[in-house]
Amino acid sequence: MRALSSEAAAGYGFIAPAAVLIVGLIGFPFGLALWFSVTETWVGRPGPFVGLANFVRLAGNGTFQLTLVNSLLYTIGAVALKAVLGFILALLLLRITRFEKLIRGAILLPFVIPTALSTLAWWWMFEPTYSVLNWTGRALGLLTSDVPWLSDPTLARSAIIVVNVWRGLPFFAITILAGLVAIPQEYYEAAETDGAGAWQRFRNVTLPLVKPVLGIVVLFSTILTMADFNIVYLMTRGGPMNSTHLFSTLAHQSGMTSGRLSEGAAISLFLFPLLVLIVIVQLRLVRRQTAYE
Amino acid sequence: MSKGAGGRRRGGAWAYVAIAPFVLFALFPFYYMIVTSLKGDPELYNLDAIPYWISEGATLRHYAFLLTETLFPRWFANTLFVSALTVVVSVIVGILAAYAVARLRFRGVATFGVGIFITYLVPPALLFIPLAIIVTQLGLSDTPWALILTYPTFLVPFNTWLLMGYFRTIPREIEECALIDGCNRLQTLLRVVLPVALPGIVCAILFSFTFAWNEFLYSLVFVSSGVKKTITVGVTSELIRGDIYFWGSLMAGGIIGAVPIVVAYVFFLDYYVSGLTGGAVKG
Numbered sequence: 001m002r003a004l005s006s007e008a009a010a011g012y013g014f015i016a017p018a019a020v021l022i023v024g025l026i027g028f029p030f031g032l033a034l035w036f037s038v039t040e041t042w043v044g045r046p047g048p049f050v051g052l053a054n055f056v057r058l059a060g061n062g063t064f065q066l067t068l069v070n071s072l073l074y075t076i077g078a079v080a081l082k083a084v085l086g087f088i089l090a091l092l093l094l095r096i097t098r099f100e101k102l103i104r105g106a107i108l109l110p111f112v113i114p115t116a117l118s119t120l121a122w123w124w125m126f127e128p129t130y131s132v133l134n135w136t137g138r139a140l141g142l143l144t145s146d147v148p149w150l151s152d153p154t155l156a157r158s159a160i161i162v163v164n165v166w167r168g169l170p171f172f173a174i175t176i177l178a179g180l181v182a183i184p185q186e187y188y189e190a191a192e193t194d195g196a197g198a199w200q201r202f203r204n205v206t207l208p209l210v211k212p213v214l215g216i217v218v219l220f221s222t223i224l225t226m227a228d229f230n231i232v233y234l235m236t237r238g239g240p241m242n243s244t245h246l247f248s249t250l251a252h253q254s255g256m257t258s259g260r261l262s263e264g265a266a267i268s269l270f271l272f273p274l275l276v277l278i279v280i281v282q283l284r285l286v287r288r289q290t291a292y293e
Numbered sequence: 294m295s296k297g298a299g300g301r302r303r304g305g306a307w308a309y310v311a312i313a314p315f316v317l318f319a320l321f322p323f324y325y326m327i328v329t330s331l332k333g334d335p336e337l338y339n340l341d342a343i344p345y346w347i348s349e350g351a352t353l354r355h356y357a358f359l360l361t362e363t364l365f366p367r368w369f370a371n372t373l374f375v376s377a378l379t380v381v382v383s384v385i386v387g388i389l390a391a392y393a394v395a396r397l398r399f400r401g402v403a404t405f406g407v408g409i410f411i412t413y414l415v416p417p418a419l420l421f422i423p424l425a426i427i428v429t430q431l432g433l434s435d436t437p438w439a440l441i442l443t444y445p446t447f448l449v450p451f452n453t454w455l456l457m458g459y460f461r462t463i464p465r466e467i468e469e470c471a472l473i474d475g476c477n478r479l480q481t482l483l484r485v486v487l488p489v490a491l492p493g494i495v496c497a498i499l500f501s502f503t504f505a506w507n508e509f510l511y512s513l514v515f516v517s518s519g520v521k522k523t524i525t526v527g528v529t530s531e532l533i534r535g536d537i538y539f540w541g542s543l544m545a546g547g548i549i550g551a552v553p554i555v556v557a558y559v560f561f562l563d564y565y566v567s568g569l570t571g572g573a574v575k576g
Contacts, residue, residue, distance in 0.1 A: 008399035010478035032423035178570035227416030248418035
């Protein structure tokens with residue numbers, strides 16, 4: 001009995017610092033964000049309770065509607081590309097036996113370098129006058145005039161997706177690779193004995209067994225991609241004509257640059273339903289996996 | 294059943310040919326950054342010059358400008374200070390919490406574990422506005438302490454989650470021996486568990502340092518004076534004046550700012566890979 005209570009005492013003592021941090025600097029700010037979103041608060045000026053007025057106003061706001069569309073396009077486009085290319089890259093990495101470490105290291109690099117700094121390189125590559133892409137296009141005779149990469153809405157949207165894919169691809173590839181490596185070799189031997197060809201082995205062995213890992217990576221990346229800030233803030237500031245704004249950059253512009261805390265907090269909170277959904281699905285996946293073990 | 298290398302075939306040359314575009318895609322921006330940072334301005338802004346390499350001689354002028362004429366050395370020092378302190382704090386807090394969740398039984402531990410998992414997924418973009426107000430109310434606005442206080446909000450959940458996995462793989466028996474010998478829980482953790490969990494701790498330190506060094510949003514919002522900025526914010530805001538971009542020094546700043554991360558990365562590549570895949574594969 002005494003041992004049990006000392007174990008509990010140690011437990012509470014050990015989690016105390018983390019618990020204080022979570023309550024004070026995640027829980028409390030979250031409550032504050034909720035409060036801001038239902039009041040009319042400006043920087044340095046607390047305001048009255050206004051109910052859902054901020055959300056109603058946002059729903060009718062053209063810029064916000066565009067941000068919603070942008071966020072979906074950006075997230076779906078980037079995550080889909082990362083998943084497909086990441087899978088291909090993982091399959092290739094599996095077949096690389098020489099210079100394995102060197103190639104893995106090179107592939108992983110975009111993921112570890114500060115995104116804010118590597119985005120500068122992309123920004124320079126998309127620079128209207130000195131763009132290396134335009135130079136190459138002209139040199140090859142493919143282009144006659146400069147392509148305005150970041151001042152045309154469609155091109156700008158594509159450009160930020162490319163940068164996001166570049167940065168996030170290593171995470172997909174390395175994680176899927178770990179999933180592939182964990183598949184027991186016997187399954188492949190059995191499939192081969194049964195006369196399965198390469199495609200059938202991929203469809204009936206590889207794909208189903210990698211699916212759980214792929215699912216977790218996709219979910220994880222979905223929240224990170226939708227909550228992305230650095231790439232858009234640095235390359236386009238949400239422009240041209242608000243066509244690349246994400247929730248985070250619009251919230252920053254509204255809450256920090258213009259001082260409309262209520263509106264900024266309300267915009268940020270649109271990330272919350274997605275977070276809840278992903279937490280529920282992930283927890284269910286984790287529980288199911290544990291049940292199998 | 295043995296864990297094999299799923300369908301691993303010895304790759305023919307085609308695998309190398311097929312992976313080449315991926316390697317090129319991953320590395321080209323870095324290569325281009327280095328080339329740009331070493332070019333003189335006349336060549337840099339000459340539209341007819343070939344952008345892919347340096348034709349008119351390399352120069353360190355942009356690096357010299359960055360190190361002597363800008364606040365870059367201050368930003369570097371600020372980032373180092375903030376990263377070092379946040380890593381120490383968040384790894385210690387993470388170790389204690391992870392050990393409790395992985396090993397100790399008490400009321401509320403399961404709830405706490407779920408709480409860690411949820412906060413691990415909370416993106417900084419969700420809370421930066423209320424945190425800015427809290428930081429201001431505490432009088433920490435525009436000081437490094439604003440960052441040292443807020444970075445643990447994403448580092449502690451990450452470290453706890455990562456280390457829980459490591460602690461669970463350690464056999465209970467070795468701890469029980471220590472406990473029977475009269476060690477209390479803290480002594481057991483320090484003397485018996487930590488030495489065995491060292492790879493996990495290295496991994497936590499490495500990731501925490503990388504996250505803290507690379508952080509951008511909180512640093513942008515909570516710190517405003519030039520001398521107090523961190524590298525990511527300093528380079529991307531202070532080297533651009535109006536419409537004039539110092540592309541050479543911008544790229545030089547990007548490269549020097551990434552050096553500590555690259556060095557850590559080269560030495561500890563395997564830890565990066567295990568940390569990256571640990572969460573997803575173990576669930």
